[in-house]
Amino acid sequence: MSSPCLLITRRIFPEVVARLRRHFDVRWHDSDAALSAAELRHQLQGCDAVFVATTERIDASLLQACPQLKAVCSMAVGVNNIDIEACTAHGVMVSNAPDVLTETTADFGFALMMAAARRVPESERFLRAGQWTQWSMDLFAGADIHGRTLGILGMGRIGQAVARRGVHGFGMSLLYHNRSRLAPEQEAALKAQYVSKTELLQRADHVVIVVPYTPQTHHLVGAAELALMKPTATLTNIARGGVVDDAALAKALAEGQIAAAGIDVFEGEPKVHPDLLAAPNAVLTPHIASASLPTRLAMCNLAADNLIAAFSGGQPPTALNPQVLPLKKTPGRP
Structure with missing residues (x-):
């Protein structure tokens, strides 16, 4: 059985990446440089899920170009970079990371x-x-x-x-x-x-x-x-x-x-x-209010919790549009 494909758009803790690799076929953009809109669209081709930070824009045009996408999980609290209404219309789950920060x-x-x-x-x-x-x-x-x-x-x-x-x-x-x-x-x-x-x-x-x-x-x-x-x-x-x-x-x-x-x-x-x-x-200060090492690790792990639960039939802990669950199946994938 093939694993769902996950794109991680930023450099995050390697231990969180290792954890996600036990559940996903991971593509990791291991860099602090943000992907451009065109790069993000290209990297997301064939991906079932994406792990984002605060700047990657997820909108209707990207969703139309990436029909296989099923989940957008952010390590941040704010989701002004994500069009939740468009994601819901496309059956794509969105989660964020409240409380831990x-x-x-x-x-x-x-x-x-x-x-x-x-x-x-x-x-x-x-x-x-x-x-x-x-x-x-x-x-x-x-x-x-x-x-x-x-x-x-x-x-x-x-x-x-x-x-x-x-x-x-x-x-x-x-x-x-x-x-x-x-x-x-x-x-x-x-x-x-x-x-x-x-x-x-x-x-x-x-x-x-x-x-x-x-x-x-x-x-x-x-x-x-x-x-x-x-x-x-x-x-x-x-x-x-x-x-x-x-x-x-x-x-x-x-x-x-x-x-x-x-x-x-x-x-x-x-x-x-x-x-x-x-x-x-x-x-x-350069957008560092949540930047303690324990908290940033907790933010990443909460995003990982949401991803793993969504693709294992569980209940993602901080899904913002749980009405789209369970996630749509990918044609041809067991």
Whole structure:
């Protein structure tokens, strides 16, 4: 009996590849360089499944060109690169990797917020350049975190994990805005106040964005929203590039509309807006919020769990369209 063909589009942990090879005929693009759309289409010919990261675009045109495809399994939480509706229409299962990265991403988001508020990278560059010659009262004086007001846009798993750190660890007051309110017991546990986006931006000392990227959240925070914020406030984005208007943010930082920003995701990444690169009050990191080794391994293994279950007649743990199961059979394959 022949094994189903699986394309892995990026360099991942060899032990996960070895695990998948026990179940699949694996084609591995063992590189950090992303496949172009044409390369992806070519590599997928004859493949039953694909293991993707965050950038590979799976849309209707690709599905039509790869009729044998039955499963698209992502090691990421966000699936804005995958047209789930088109996959469902073609009988292709889609899965992602939630939960396993929640706490690691929340750790990083809080660290990024603190680094921006306390001017950590800016002061380190100053020291490394040999410019520190004396102590002064206001040398890189930044903003406090403890006891201040935290505003969270998006209160899913990661948003709630960030909230717990702020409320229980730093005694912060919590405002949040989300598509839907938390249950009363969840609000009570976090002492959370649900407010409009406008009120959150006006009142919060530190704003953290943790929403999924959709057409509705494109430029959720732009020039108008930044103008509502306090000049002493910080903005942290650990959501997706495109949720924040990067050009507007760079302008707001340069003009002192807000004090600082911590940004892990960018429009058009890995390219970064040059005005952000030039902003001393911007803390910039290369999309690494989930990048601890245990968490990245867990993300890859969850994608593998979904693939193995889907092709062995089991229940994939995080299928986003389970209505397509069981998977369609390949003509001529036992």
